[in-house]
């Protein structure tokens with residue numbers, strides 16, 4: 001099963017997820033990535049619009065990746081991104097990653113809602129058995145959000161990530177398909 005160039009969209013109670021296109025590489029999106037509060041536990045710490053366009057194109061070209069923008073359903077405002085990469089149909093699993101880039105929108109359950117849409121799709125439509133993700137150990141906001149969705153820690157790679165002078169644990173979490 002190949003996912004490249006496959007346009008998918010998902011509609012939730014308050015959000016719409018749709019495939020990212022070049023037009024979504026806005027100054028606002030670049031500012032999220034460049035914001036030290038947003039990028040604190042992200043690998044990417046800076047981006048220009050050109051780099052974002054290249055990133056969107058790179059994700060679009062990959063057979064095993066779907067990269068979505070997260071948009072408020074009513075206003076259409078872009079508030080973040082969510083990605084399945086890699087999608088591994090043979091293994092019946094996928095890896096998920098999320099960023100709610102607009103800080104004003106934190107704590108409103110939007111990470112939970114957008115992740116649940118993709119989790120349901122993976123389990124109910126694709127018949128997958130497992131969703132995996134990684135987080136920095138200190139990223140309590142993310143870990144709390146993931147635990148609320150049912151993810152559990154399966155491995156901790158102590159001191160395996162370095163951002164500048166700081167060394168962090170990498171926490172691997174997974175969610176098994178409910179029985």
Ligand SMILES: CC(C)(COP(=O)(O)OP(=O)(O)OC[C@H]1O[C@@H](n2cnc3c(N)ncnc32)[C@H](O)[C@@H]1OP(=O)(O)O)[C@@H](O)C(=O)NCCC(=O)NCCS
Pocket residue numbers: 037038039041042098099100101105106107108109110111112113134135136139140141142143144145146148
């Ligand atoms: C981590 C992140 C995705 C959470 O998104 P969010 O939309 O604010 O999360 P939700 O509102 O869906 O929160 C779900 C749960 O996590 C909790 N939570 C969210 N932020 C929290 C924080 N800063 N501290 C503690 N708990 C937090 C919520 O309270 C909620 O639990 P509750 O209903 O029991 O209160 C968002 O802060 C973000 O994108 N940060 C920057 C990028 C990033 O770190 N991405 C994750 C990389 S692994």
